[in-house]
Structure formats: C-alpha cells, structure tokens
Amino acid sequence: MFAAICRIQWKASVTALALLAALGFMVPLLTVQQAGFSAGDRRGWDLIGMLSTVEATGTLFPVLAVILGLTLAVGAWSADHQGEHVYALTLPVPRWHYVLLRFGAGLLLIVPVAVAVGAGCAVALGSLDLPTGLRTYGGAVTLRFALAATVSYAATFALAAGTKRTAAAVLAGLMTLIALALILETFGVSPAVVERVMNAVFARPGPFEVLVGPWAVIGV
Amino acid sequence: MSYAIETHELQYRAGKTFELGPLNLRVPAGAIYGFLGPNGSGKTTTIRLCLGLLRAGRGGVRVLGHDVPSQAPEMFARVGYVPERPHLYPTLTVREALALHGAFHRRWDPAAAADLLDTFRLEGDTRIGRLSKGETGKLLMLLALAQRPDLLVLDEPTDGLDPVVRRDVLMALIDFVSESGATVFISSHLVHELERICDWVGVMDRGRLVAEVPMHSFKNGIKRLRVRNAPAQAGDPPFVLLARERGDGASGTEVWVVRGWQPTMRQYFEGIGAVLQDVVDLDLEEGFVELLRTARVPGGA
Numbered sequence: 336m337f338a339a340i341c342r343i344q345w346k347a348s349v350t351a352l353a354l355l356a357a358l359g360f361m362v363p364l365l366t367v368q369q370a371g372f373s374a375g376d377r378r379g380w381d382l383i384g385m386l387s388t389v390e391a392t393g394t395l396f397p398v399l400a401v402i403l404g405l406t407l408a409v410g411a412w413s414a415d416h417q418g419e420h421v422y423a424l425t426l427p428v429p430r431w432h433y434v435l436l437r438f439g440a441g442l443l444l445i446v447p448v449a450v451a452v453g454a455g456c457a458v459a460l461g462s463l464d465l466p467t468g469l470r471t472y473g474g475a476v477t478l479r480f481a482l483a484a485t486v487s488y489a490a491t492f493a494l495a496a497g498t499k500r501t502a503a504a505v506l507a508g509l510m511t512l513i514a515l516a517l518i519l520e521t522f523g524v525s526p527a528v529v530e531r532v533m534n535a536v537f538a539r540p541g542p543f544e545v546l547v548g549p550w551a552v553i554g555v
Numbered sequence: 556m557s558y559a560i561e562t563h564e565l566q567y568r569a570g571k572t573f574e575l576g577p578l579n580l581r582v583p584a585g586a587i588y589g590f591l592g593p594n595g596s597g598k599t600t601t602i603r604l605c606l607g608l609l610r611a612g613r614g615g616v617r618v619l620g621h622d623v624p625s626q627a628p629e630m631f632a633r634v635g636y637v638p639e640r641p642h643l644y645p646t647l648t649v650r651e652a653l654a655l656h657g658a659f660h661r662r663w664d665p666a667a668a669a670d671l672l673d674t675f676r677l678e679g680d681t682r683i684g685r686l687s688k689g690e691t692g693k694l695l696m697l698l699a700l701a702q703r704p705d706l707l708v709l710d711e712p713t714d715g716l717d718p719v720v721r722r723d724v725l726m727a728l729i730d731f732v733s734e735s736g737a738t739v740f741i742s743s744h745l746v747h748e749l750e751r752i753c754d755w756v757g758v759m760d761r762g763r764l765v766a767e768v769p770m771h772s773f774k775n776g777i778k779r780l781r782v783r784n785a786p787a788q789a790g791d792p793p794f795v796l797l798a799r800e801r802g803d804g805a806s807g808t809e810v811w812v813v814r815g816w817q818p819t820m821r822q823y824f825e826g827i828g829a830v831l832q833d834v835v836d837l838d839l840e841e842g843f844v845e846l847l848r849t850a851r852v853p854g855g856a
Contacts, residue, residue, distance in 0.1 A: 342651070342654075343646075418644070424608055
C-alpha cells in the first residue's frame with residue numbers, strides 16, 4: 336500500500352521535485368561563488384562582508400524548504416480534492432491509516448531534495464581552503480533544511496487535508512488577528528499581539544523556529 | 556432471508572428542500588436489485604448513505620453484516636463501488652490505477668483484471684484524464700469487478716455510454732454475477748436496461764421508497780384495463796386502482812391503471828354494471844411511470 340501511494344505521490348510531484356532538487360544543489364554553489372570564497376587569492380578577502388553574503392544567500396534554504404513542503408502537501412491532496420475524496424473514502428482502510436500513508440509518502444519525498452542540498456554543500460564546500468577560525472556547516476544546514484521542509488510539509492499537509500472552508504477559517508483567523516492588532520495600535524493601545532504570536536510561533540520553542548535559525552553554510 | 560444491504564428508518568436532510576426517508580431498504584443477498592427513480596429522487600444520496608460517504612441524520616445501515624459507517628473499511632474490502640461521477644486520479648495511467656487499486660484490495664485478481672482490460676479494449680498506458688466517458692466507465696467497472704466483491708454497488712454505471720459500451724459493461728457484470736453469485740445493487744433511470752437483468756426492484760421518488768418488490772410481481776402486477784360504462788364511483792374494487800382516465804371519443808370508454816390484478820377479478824365489473832373490454836400488460840417502464848404518477852397523488856400508492 337505504502338509503495339503504491341509513494342508511486343502516485345512521486346508522479347504527482349516529480350517535476351517540481353526535480354526543479355527543487357536542482358535549486359537545492361545550486362544554492363550552496365551560488366553562495367560560495369557570490370561570497371567570493373572560490374577566489375584563489377585570499378589577500379583581498381573581506382571576511383565580514385563575505386560572511387554577510389553567505390548569511391544573506393542562506394535565506395534561500397528556508398524559502399526552498401517552505402516551497403518544498405507546500406508542493407508536497409498540495410500534491411498529496413490535490414487528486415483527492417478533485418475526486419471529492421470518494422476514491423480514498425471507498426478504500427478498505429480506516430481514514431487515519433490513509434492519511435498516514437499519504438503523510439509518510441510525502442515525508443519520503445523530502446529525502447531526494449535534502450540529498451541534493453547535501454550534495455550541493457559537499458561539492459561547494461569540500462574543496463574550500465578557509466582561513467583559520469572559519470568552519471563549514473554543510474551537514475548542519477542540510478539537516479536543518481530537511482527539518483524545515485518536514486515542519487513546513489506537516490503544517491501545509493494538515494491545512495491542505497481539510498476542506499476549503501477549513502482553510503478559509505484558518506486564514507480568516509489570521510487576518511482577524513492582524514486587523515485587531517492594527518485597530519488597537521490606531522487607538523494607542525499596543526498589546527503587541529502580532530509580535531507575541533510571531534514569537535510564540537517562530538522563536539524557541541515555537542514550531543517554526545527551525546525556519547529562522549542560522550542558515551549560513553560558512554561561519555565562525 | 557438475509558440481506559446484503561439493510562437500512563432502518565434512514566433519514567437525511569440536505570438543505571431546506573431535499574429530505575430523504577425514513578427509508579427501510581432491503582436488498583436480498585444474491586439478488587440483482589434495480590434501484591429505479593427519476594433524476595433527483597434520492598438514489599445517489601441513498602447509495603452514499605449506505606456506503607457511509609454521507610452521514611445519516613437518523614437511522615442505521617448494515618451492509619454485508621457490517622455497521623456503516625463505523626465498520627466501513629471492513630465493508631469496503633467486500634464491496635465494489637462504481638460511483639455516478641468518476642473519482643479516479645486523472646494523472647495516473649490505466650495500469651497505475653490497477654496497481655493502486657490492487658495494492659489496497661486483498662482479493663484483487665490480477666488475471667481477471669488483465670482479461671477485462673483486454674475485453675474492454677483499454678490501453679494500459681493511457682492516462683485516465685485522457686480516457687473517453689465510455690472508457691472511464693469501463694475502467695470503473697473493471698476495478699470494481701477485479702476486486703472480486705461480494706456486493707457490487709453501481710450508481711448509474713451506464714449513464715451516458717453508447718450502446719456498444721453499455722452492452723460490454725452489462726455483459727461483464729452478468730458474467731461476474733453468474734460466476735460468483737455476488738449481490739448487485741444497481742441504480743439507473745434507464746428502466747429497460749434494468750428490466751433485462753434485475754430480479755428485484757426498488758423505486759425511489761422524492762426521497763421516498765415507493766415500492767420494493769420482486770421484478771416479476773412488479774411487471775405482472777400493473778395492468779391497463781379498458782372499461783366501458785363504468786359508474787362514477789368505482790365502489791370497493793379487489794385491486795388497487797392507480798389511475799382512471801377518460802378514453803378517446805364519446806364511447807364512454809375509460810382506461811384504468813390497476814395494481815394487483817388477477818384474471819378472476821373480471822366479475823367485479825359485471826357487479827358494477829361495466830364491461831371490461833381489454834387487459835393490457837404494461838412493461839416495466841410504463842409500470843414505473845404509472846407507479847410514480849400514483850405515488851405523487853396525495854394518499855396514492
């Protein structure tokens with residue numbers, strides 16, 4: 336069953352996965368080149384500037400991870416949504432089992448893109464001769480990428496599994512929260528609602544903390 | 556008698572306009588049960604309720620001894636379902652759809668699937684989204700048959716198909732039933748089609764089950780009588796008078812549509828001073844139309 340679901344999910348997402356894997360491979364190469372670490376002559380190196388560039392291009396990793404999670408989650412459910420879930424509901428497995436199969440198949444498909452990121456890091460960073468005090472973080476960034484893609488996938492999978500009404504309700508809730516914060520700020524009351532929510536979500540131990548952590552492939 | 560499908564006071568409401576039930580449907584095990592009714596009468600809703608795809612407001616459903624929806628997965632291991640609208644993944648090829656379906660059904664018969672693929676002249680490498688309506692109908696039937704079900708639930712399986720495809724599909728169905736003895740629950744508004752294959756019939760109208768009888772009694776029980784000099788009051792006839800209409804011309808002839816007719820009932824007309832001129836057998840479609848017409852008269856049927 337799992338193999339069959341993996342096959343159809345692979346088929347639904349293969350083009351996007353190939354593109355994302357190619358981008359994932361390219362980002363570390365691009366980072367090293369943009370920052371100038373590939374230049375042979377170390378004398379002209381502005382290390383602070385170069386590390387800033389590495390940090391800046393590193394933000395492409397979480398963006399890629401979010402897109403990957405979103406693509407896999409939408410790919411997991413789009414065919415079922417088209418058929419109003421009738422096919423899935425008439426299979427001789429409990430609904431939770433089917434959801435687990437779909438979820439597991441999507442998780443598995445994160446692996447090839449994460450491997451491409453890892454390969455990109457290995458190629459880009461493997462032959463670098465860095466000054467003392469600088470280190471490469473290819474393995475850590477690859478692992479972080481896999482985790483970020485998993486978190487993004489899990490969140491969008493849950494949202495995509497619901498009906499349009501559920502998705503609309505979640506979005507409406509978010510919009511209401513932002514509108515409420517803006518209105519309160521207009522009246523001089525600053526409860527920092529949005530800030531608190533963002534902190535709860537993106538700061539440790541928030542579920543999306545993995546997206547905003549360090550993404551630099553080279554650092555001290 | 557054991558039943559493949561049994562509903563008890565099943566009720567469902569969709570919006571303010573459509574209400575179904577209370578429905579007490581009984582599909583005998585081993586029967587080919589034709590589920591008739593005009594468009595919008597509640598056939599598809601009833602099927603979806605029976606399979607747990609919709610939640611009933613009240614009442615219960617048992618399919619092959621399984622409570623629905625709580626035991627739906629166990630039930631679906633034994634039920635082949637062909638829905639009214641195609642529900643398969645359009646990006647898959649025919650072969651991939653077979654592999655996916657086979658992976659979930661323990662009784663999946665790859666040899667039967669290959670045979671049916673051949674019989675239906677379907678190309679394994681064609682994407683489902685590119686199949687014609689007839690080919691999609693055949694693929695749905697193939698999937699349902701190759702899983703070797705104890706019960707086939709077919710919701711308008713031949714609707715919109717050309718006569719050749721319709722014949723192919725019905726032939727495959729008949730072959731399967733004659734081999735396996737499975738129960739078939741088939742909904743349609745194509746009355747002639749069901750007349751040829753069904754041995755039980757249930758008729759839905761406006762969310763109600765207005766008849767549920769063996770096919771032979773449905774076909775034989777409804778007659779059209781030509782009666783001359785009938786009095787205004789029919790008295791207390793020994794049959795059910797479904798409809799009474801003035802005949803052509805000024806001959807005083809009327810046409811009566813009756814249910815439960817027996818040849819021995821001729822003497823009733825002598826008793827009321829009328830003359831029974833003719834007794835005409837109605838085919839299933841005419842009987843179906845008359846039944847619906849009567850069911851729609853307040854207090855009728």
